Amino acid sequence: MELTLNSSSSMIKRKDTKSSRTHESSPHMSFAKMKPPTYQFQAKSSVKEMKFTHEKTFTPEGETMERFEKLHVLSYPHPKNDSSVPVFVMLPLDTVTMSGHLNKPRAMNASLMALKGAGVEGVMVDAWWGLVEKDGPMKYNWEGYAELIHMVQKHGLKLQVVMSFHQCGGNVGDSCSIPLPPWVLEEISKNPDLVYTDKSGRRNPEYISLGCDSVPVLRGRTPIQVYSDFMRSFRERFEGYIGGVIAEIQVGMGPCGELRYPSYPESNGTWRFPGIGEFQCYDKYMRSSLQAYAESIGKTNWGTSGPHDAGEYKNLPEDTEFFRRDGTWNSEYGKFFMEWYSGMLLEHGDKLLASASGIFHGSGAKLSGKVAGIHWHYNTRSHAAELTAGYYNTRNHDGYLPIAKMFNKHGVVLNFTCMEMKDGEQPEHANCSPEGLVKQVQNATRQAGTELAGENALERYDSSAFGQVVATNRSDSGNGLTAFTYLRMNKRLFEGQNWQQLVEFVKNMKEGGHGRRLPAEDTTGSDLYVGFVRGRIAENVEEASLV
Numbered sequence: 001m002e003l004t005l006n007s008s009s010s011m012i013k014r015k016d017t018k019s020s021r022t023h024e025s026s027p028h029m030s031f032a033k034m035k036p037p038t039y040q041f042q043a044k045s046s047v048k049e050m051k052f053t054h055e056k057t058f059t060p061e062g063e064t065m066e067r068f069e070k071l072h073v074l075s076y077p078h079p080k081n082d083s084s085v086p087v088f089v090m091l092p093l094d095t096v097t098m099s100g101h102l103n104k105p106r107a108m109n110a111s112l113m114a115l116k117g118a119g120v121e122g123v124m125v126d127a128w129w130g131l132v133e134k135d136g137p138m139k140y141n142w143e144g145y146a147e148l149i150h151m152v153q154k155h156g157l158k159l160q161v162v163m164s165f166h167q168c169g170g171n172v173g174d175s176c177s178i179p180l181p182p183w184v185l186e187e188i189s190k191n192p193d194l195v196y197t198d199k200s201g202r203r204n205p206e207y208i209s210l211g212c213d214s215v216p217v218l219r220g221r222t223p224i225q226v227y228s229d230f231m232r233s234f235r236e237r238f239e240g241y242i243g244g245v246i247a248e249i250q251v252g253m254g255p256c257g258e259l260r261y262p263s264y265p266e267s268n269g270t271w272r273f274p275g276i277g278e279f280q281c282y283d284k285y286m287r288s289s290l291q292a293y294a295e296s297i298g299k300t301n302w303g304t305s306g307p308h309d310a311g312e313y314k315n316l317p318e319d320t321e322f323f324r325r326d327g328t329w330n331s332e333y334g335k336f337f338m339e340w341y342s343g344m345l346l347e348h349g350d351k352l353l354a355s356a357s358g359i360f361h362g363s364g365a366k367l368s369g370k371v372a373g374i375h376w377h378y379n380t381r382s383h384a385a386e387l388t389a390g391y392y393n394t395r396n397h398d399g400y401l402p403i404a405k406m407f408n409k410h411g412v413v414l415n416f417t418c419m420e421m422k423d424g425e426q427p428e429h430a431n432c433s434p435e436g437l438v439k440q441v442q443n444a445t446r447q448a449g450t451e452l453a454g455e456n457a458l459e460r461y462d463s464s465a466f467g468q469v470v471a472t473n474r475s476d477s478g479n480g481l482t483a484f485t486y487l488r489m490n491k492r493l494f495e496g497q498n499w500q501q502l503v504e505f506v507k508n509m510k511e512g513g514h515g516r517r518l519p520a521e522d523t524t525g526s527d528l529y530v531g532f533v534r535g536r537i538a539e540n541v542e543e544a545s546l547v
Contacts, residue, residue, distance in 0.1 A: 243364020442478025
């Protein structure tokens with residue numbers, strides 16, 4: 001679609017009426033806040049470690065200039081207000097095309113200019129494994145991302161880059177399809193057990209099973225080695241920019257970039273909200289691990305399979321013997337199984353974050369990882385949907401403190417979703433409590449000494465959603481946010497009222513949640529008012545076509 005930028009009440013005016021997809025949800029792009037292993041936890045400290053980083057700067061003629069940039073390693077720099085929270089905006093999933101080029105660069109340039117004028121800190125982008133390494137093992141193509149870095153740097157913005165080792169497509173909000181690299185899919189076709197499998201034998205190609213993390217199944221390399229080589233290539237390619245324009249690196253650790261199992265896949269109608277999902281432990285590598293764990297504690301019979309009474313994807317907890325109020329989840333067997341299942345997920349995250357922290361050590365960039373906000377059935381005793389995803393969180397067991405401690409071990413920021421949701425907005429039969437879940441994670445990160453960042457799970461433009469994020473950040477119940485990433489940039493974001501809500505939200509977060517409604521005209525000389533942003537774009541850009 002071709003769009004025209006102007007200074008009317010809508011930031012972007014359509015030139016035709018074709019519709020475009022704008023639906024989003026938590027399992028898409030994940031972008032978050034990163035920090036290296038040297039990162040020290042000094043919450044709200046006024047003393048910040050500084051360093052100078054040598055950075056190359058692109059010029060329009062393709063030449064490079066060199067400069068030294070002072071970086072705040074311990075946090076994003078906000079000298080005026082220690083409670084200030086930087087806001088990033090997620091870029092479209094197909095920001096880089098399958099051919100490896102920046103998608104619609106003219107539109108991207110106009111959009112970045114608008115975001116800079118709105119006061120955002122930067123943007124987030126997925127570095128897709130399926131794009132970068134698609135031509136063969138260790139054959140990396142970073143050129144489309146180099147184009148983006150050039151453009152982001154030109155506008156004075158920062159960039160969060162997600163190491164996306166998962167497939168794009170098949171979940172809510174996935175508006176395009178980017179499979180795993182073809183050579184990886186070829187190995188999967190030879191050995192289907194390389195991907196997660198449910199009890200019915202259904203294979204999920206979103207992500208390589210963590211059961212084979214340390215097995216050389218990818219043409220002589222283990223999955224952890226493949227992910228590590230990918231990250232090492234990224235650091236080598238962008239050495240001069242990491243810690244400068246590239247402020248953050250998020251490490252993908254599962255489907256949708258989240259540290260979890262693919263327990264609620266939406267492709268082909270497999271799962272539907274608020275279903276409990278299914279355990280993903282039936283590939284041969286996971287079964288072998290389960291058997292070995294059972295034998296190690298003298299319970300050989302428990303290692304033959306996963307729970308037989310855990311129901312199906314679309315069931316509710318009370319439909320099953322395992323998840324009902326006093327079900328098998330609370331038995332000796334249930335505790336055994338969940339300790340193994342969640343422990344495997346923690347071990348996977350530990351391996352990946354250990355590798356990432358070593359690779360990016362001393363780079364000046366933050367490291368982060370993403371944890372899913374699975375809020376349905378949170379108000380039940382078993383927390384069924386969290387259990388199938390690998391979070392051993394029940395009425396009797398805290399599943400998020402071990403995760404927060406593991407993140408803290410590697411100096412990694414924990415990025416959590418569903419920050420915009422309120423309990424009262426959820427259907428009663430789903431027993432949701434996104435607010436309770438967020439509070440628990442806030443408390444877990446505070447207790448572990450881990451920094452917390454957030455994002456919205458669904459596409460929202462209303463003041464209620466933005467207000468909830470502000471309120472969460474100001475809450476005294478646990479950690480406030482070090483950064484927030486808004487999902488996602490699309491044409492609707494730039495429409496008049498939606499745009500104004502975003503600009504006001506950015507201002508509120510910069511002021512630590514104490515900001516007031518933005519005026520239509522400048523009365524303070526701040527250059528942060530709605531009319532200024534519109535005017536600046538109209539002056540510099542006449543026409544753009546949004547992705």
